[in-house]
Amino acid sequence: MLEAREISVPLIGGHKSLAQVTSDVCSAMDRRPTLWWWLAFSIALLALGVGIAATSYQVATGIGTWGLNRTVGWAFDITNFVFWIGIGHAGTLISAILFLLRQRWRTSVNRSAEAMTIFAVICAGIFPLIHMGRPWLAFWMFPYPNYRGPLWVNFRSPLVWDFFAISTYFTISLVFWYIGLIPDCATIRDRSRGWRRKVFGILSLGWDGSYRTWLRYETVYLLLAGLATPLVISVHTIVSWDFATSIIPGWHATIFPPYFVAGAIFSGMAMVLTLMILVRKTMNLQDYITHRHVDVMCKMVLFTSGIVSLSYFTEFFTALYSNNPYEQFTFINRAFGPLGWSYWIMTSCNVLVPQFLWFKAVRRNLVVVFLISILVNVGMWFERFVIIVTSLHRDFLPSSWSTYSPTTIEIATLVGSFGLFFTLFLLFCRILPVIAIGEVKGVLEE
Amino acid sequence: MSRIFIGTFEHEHDIVGVTRESRLRGLRIADVYVPYAVHGLDEAMGLKPSKLPWVCFALGLFGATFKVWFEFWTTASDWPINVGGKPWNSLPAFVPVTFEVMVLFAGVSTVIAFLAGQRMRPGKVAVMPSNRVTDDHFVLVLEQQDASFDEVKVRELFEKYNVIAVEERGGKEER
Numbered sequence: 001m002l003e004a005r006e007i008s009v010p011l012i013g014g015h016k017s018l019a020q021v022t023s024d025v026c027s028a029m030d031r032r033p034t035l036w037w038w039l040a041f042s043i044a045l046l047a048l049g050v051g052i053a054a055t056s057y058q059v060a061t062g063i064g065t066w067g068l069n070r071t072v073g074w075a076f077d078i079t080n081f082v083f084w085i086g087i088g089h090a091g092t093l094i095s096a097i098l099f100l101l102r103q104r105w106r107t108s109v110n111r112s113a114e115a116m117t118i119f120a121v122i123c124a125g126i127f128p129l130i131h132m133g134r135p136w137l138a139f140w141m142f143p144y145p146n147y148r149g150p151l152w153v154n155f156r157s158p159l160v161w162d163f164f165a166i167s168t169y170f171t172i173s174l175v176f177w178y179i180g181l182i183p184d185c186a187t188i189r190d191r192s193r194g195w196r197r198k199v200f201g202i203l204s205l206g207w208d209g210s211y212r213t214w215l216r217y218e219t220v221y222l223l224l225a226g227l228a229t230p231l232v233i234s235v236h237t238i239v240s241w242d243f244a245t246s247i248i249p250g251w252h253a254t255i256f257p258p259y260f261v262a263g264a265i266f267s268g269m270a271m272v273l274t275l276m277i278l279v280r281k282t283m284n285l286q287d288y289i290t291h292r293h294v295d296v297m298c299k300m301v302l303f304t305s306g307i308v309s310l311s312y313f314t315e316f317f318t319a320l321y322s323n324n325p326y327e328q329f330t331f332i333n334r335a336f337g338p339l340g341w342s343y344w345i346m347t348s349c350n351v352l353v354p355q356f357l358w359f360k361a362v363r364r365n366l367v368v369v370f371l372i373s374i375l376v377n378v379g380m381w382f383e384r385f386v387i388i389v390t391s392l393h394r395d396f397l398p399s400s401w402s403t404y405s406p407t408t409i410e411i412a413t414l415v416g417s418f419g420l421f422f423t424l425f426l427l428f429c430r431i432l433p434v435i436a437i438g439e440v441k442g443v444l445e446e
Numbered sequence: 447m448s449r450i451f452i453g454t455f456e457h458e459h460d461i462v463g464v465t466r467e468s469r470l471r472g473l474r475i476a477d478v479y480v481p482y483a484v485h486g487l488d489e490a491m492g493l494k495p496s497k498l499p500w501v502c503f504a505l506g507l508f509g510a511t512f513k514v515w516f517e518f519w520t521t522a523s524d525w526p527i528n529v530g531g532k533p534w535n536s537l538p539a540f541v542p543v544t545f546e547v548m549v550l551f552a553g554v555s556t557v558i559a560f561l562a563g564q565r566m567r568p569g570k571v572a573v574m575p576s577n578r579v580t581d582d583h584f585v586l587v588l589e590q591q592d593a594s595f596d597e598v599k600v601r602e603l604f605e606k607y608n609v610i611a612v613e614e615r616g617g618k619e620e621r
Contacts, residue, residue, distance in 0.1 A: 018481060018582035143520060152520035156529050161542040168546040172553045179557060182566075183580070187481070190577040205561065206570025209579040211478040211487050213564050218483050219496040220560045227502075227553045231546075238542055441482040 011105055011443050013287040018441050022187055025435045028283045029188075033430060036282050044422035051416010054409045055130060063133050065409045071402035072392045076410040077127045078242075079384040080417060083267070084124035085166070085239055086260075086380065088173070089232055090268025091117025095176060096228035099221070105296055107439040108288045111184075112279060112428075113272050114177040119424040120271075121170045123417040128162075130413070158241040165238040172231055176224045179217070182207050183438040236261045243387065249330040250391030253318070259311035266304035266350070267380035273297050273373040275425065277366050279434055288435050291364055298363040301376060305354035308383075312347065326396060334390040338403060342382050343390065349379020450476060451588040451597075452575050452613040453604040458484050461584035464607035466490035468588060473600065476587040479579035498563075502556040509551025513544045575613075 016024070033041075058065045068075055091113040098106040129135045141163045143153045153160050186207035189200035207213070240260035243251035273294065280289040319331040335343045353375045356362045363369065394401045428434070455461045465478055469492050478491060488495075514537075521527075522534035532539070561567070575585045588600060597614075604612055 022581045143516070149525050152525060154527070154529055155517045155521055155543055156532055156536050156539040158542075161546075164543045164546040168550045171550060175553060175557050183482070186572065187580040189572075190574075190580045201571075202568045204572070205566040205568055206572045207566065207580070208572040208574045209479040209481060211480055211484070211491065212493065213566075214480060214483045215488050215493055216496045216498060216560055216564065219498045220556055223499060223502045223556050224553055227506075227549050231549045234542065234545055234549075241542075438482045442484075 011108070011290070011292065012440060013290050016287065016444060018444065021435075021440055021444065022191065022437055024285070024287070025433045025437050025440075026188060026191060028285065029430065029433065034282060037426065037430070040278075040282075040422065041426045044419050044426055047415050047419025048423050049416075049419070050412050051419050054412035054416055055126075058409050058413065059130060059135060063131065065407060067405050067407045067410060069402050069404070071395060071400050072389060072404040074392065075385075075389050075404050076406045076414065077131045079381065079388055080414055081124050081127035081131075082239055082260075082384040082388075083381050084120045084127070084417065084421075086236065086264035086267045086384075087271045087377075088117040088120035088124065088169070088268065089236060089261070089264035090272050091115070091120070092169075092173060092228050092232040093265050093268065094272065095180070096225040096232065099225045100229060103296075104443045105293055107436055107443050108290075108293055109272060109276055109297075110439070111177075111180065111432075111436040112275060112425075112434045114173065114180065115425065115428045115432075115434075116268075116271060116275060117173050118170070118177060119421050119428075120268075121166065121173065122424070123421050125166060125170070126417065126420075127413075158238065158245050161238045162242055165235045169231060169235045172224070172228055176228060179220060179224065180436060180439075181432065183209070183217070184433045184436065187437050188433065233261055236264045243391075248391050248395070249319075249324070249326040250334065250387065253315060255311060255314055255318070259308070259315070262304050262307035262311065263380060263383060266301060266308050267377055269297055269301045269304060270373040270376035270380070273301065273369060274377070277370045277373070279429065283429060283434060285435065288440065294366065294369060295360075295363050298357045298369060301373070302354050302357040305350060305357075305376070309351040312351065329394075330391055333394055334386060337390065337394065339386070339390050339393065342386050346379050346382040346386050349375045350383060353379070449590040450615050451590070451600055451604075452611075452615065453586045453588070453607075453609045454576065454611040454613075455584040455586070455607060456582070456610055457608070458584065460607040460609075461586060462486050462490050464586055464604065464609075467603060467607075468586065471599075471603070473595070474589045474591045476589040478587070479575055479583075479585040481580055481582060481584070484584070498556055498560060501559040502552045505555035506548045506552030510544050510548035513547040514540060517543065 012021075066076065094106050094113040095110045095117075099110075129138055132138060141153060141160070143155075182204055185200045185204035186209065189197055189204050192200065237257040237260065240256035244253060244256040246252060276289050276293070276297070280286050316331050316335075319327045322328065334340070353372055356368070356372060362372075389404050393403055453464065455464065461478065461480065462484060465475065465487060466489075468475055469490065475491055478487060480487065517540040518535055518537075521536065521540075526534050574580075575587060576583060579585050586604075601612060
């Protein structure tokens with residue numbers, strides 16, 4: 001009985017007409033920002049300021065300002081990089097993979113999830129850039145004819161693969177997002193006056209709603225979705241190869257690509273939940289982002305949590321069963337060594353906490369879902385920290401064993417990346433339609 | 447001077463129905479304007495599928511081929527460097543970047559081809575039968591091609607599908 005009732009719940013609440021959808025989404029942009037928005041924006045801006053100060057100091061002084069040492073050469077920065085790239089993946093999952101799978105509920109969340117992807121990739125890109133120490137020479141990563149030989153980049157290196165993967169991912173995500181925005185920009189253009197009409201007139205590229213254009217537009221959208229789907233899997237696969245192609249125990253594992261991709265979608269979905277729960281409340285979009293949407297996303301978090309948990313188990317089992325003393329040591333050290341606390345934060349947040357989502361009452365309680373989504377991301381940040389730092393800090397030679405603790409500059413840079421992410425996201429909520437108007441209209445008559 | 451008839455409708459099923467029937471009656475459909483991608487309209491209008499997948503395929507293939515050649519040329523020919531004793535032509539190691547470049551070329555070129563094909567560019571002024579086609583109206587534009595065009599019958603046809611406004615404009619349709 002329950003099942004049947006659930007299916008009959010419409011995707012969009014409140015029996016909206018087409019014009020109502022337009023006015024609901026646009027009026028959220030017309031209204032003056034709420035006090036909550038200003039509060040959130042000030043905090044985000046403050047965090048961004050802290051990050052800019054820390055990054056400028058670090059770039060001017062050198063990466064000696066970080067807590068890295070000869071043994072632990074990668075720590076906070078690469079953790080943050082992998083964390084942010086992972087966040088982005090859920091946006092592409094929602095916009096591309098769920099589009100191909102004809103999951104119509106995605107229409108309410110895809111616009112903001114794609115925006116989240118773009119902002120997360122921007123945050124991610126900053127970390128390898130500043131880790132270079134001399135970020136103004138970052139263009140050396142690009143294979144261009146130069147006066148040093150020409151000395152080409154090493155195409156056998158996963159770090160070069162990563163550069164291509166991230167830049168392609170960013171470009172395609174941006175294009176995909178913009179293509180999706182064009183009809184909505186035209187909608188806003190046709191209902192506004194003055195400067196807004198001008199700006200959206202430019203952004204909408206002369207969109208006239210002709211069905212001939214729509215037909216080709218749909219084709220482009222489908223093609224981009226088809227391209228973005230393997231792309232998103234390739235991106236985190238390549239990120240995992242940054243580790244897996246090395247011979248460090250704890251990194252050198254064939255399970256890494258699927259494990260990383262699942263983890264990315266897990267953390268990204270949790271971030272989508274965090275943002276959507278905030279957006280529906282602060283922008284008054286309860287009829288568009290309904291309990292049904294939250295419920296589906298919770299189930300995806302639960303599902304990917306299962307894959308991640310299985311990966312943790314498999315990884316540990318393989319290491320113990322390998323009969324390789326270094327591999328065995330790394331994993332026992334990971335869980336019971338001096339940094340063991342981070343391992344247990346990771347497992348409790350990623351394996352145990354999501355289990356609450358089995359209960360419908362929990363999935364319907366937005367406050368609890370919100371807390372779980374934040375804990376999942378705490379756990380996923382620690383997952384990368386565990387993989388990177390615990391594998392490095394005690395290597396083959398006990399004489400070079402070391403430990404790692406972040407400096408204030410590193411923590412401030414992480415805070416700054418959150419500041420950047422939320423500043424961009426909050427601005428996006430004010431100036432662009434957070435719901436894909438054209439797509440929601442398409443599922444209205446369901 | 448040809449005349450055009452503009453019928454405005456409020457529902458998806460009406461626009462699909464009236465478009466299909468207009469085409470079956472041999473009327474000339476200048477265009478249909480809709481606020482969202484209405485499924486089934488392409489078949490109702492008798493439109494052929496877009497050729498854009500071919501652009502995507504061709505440019506994707508070009509990107510991948512170019513990149514394999516480029517990686518091979520830089521790594522094995524122009525300035526060969528021995529990296530850990532790996533072969534000059536490390537084809538398996540070239541796969542990831544080749545894949546990324548293929549996706550980049552295919553995706554970006556498809557979008558450029560789409561925008562160019564539709565003559566869409568920043569600053570272009572949209573010519574639409576009404577501002578509400580991007581909001582909640584579905585509009586069918588019929589073109590009178592010869593004397594056999596029966597205005598009364600067209601109006602009847604529109605009425606059958608719950609038209610809310612019929613407009614007649616002389617001169618060429620601007621598009």
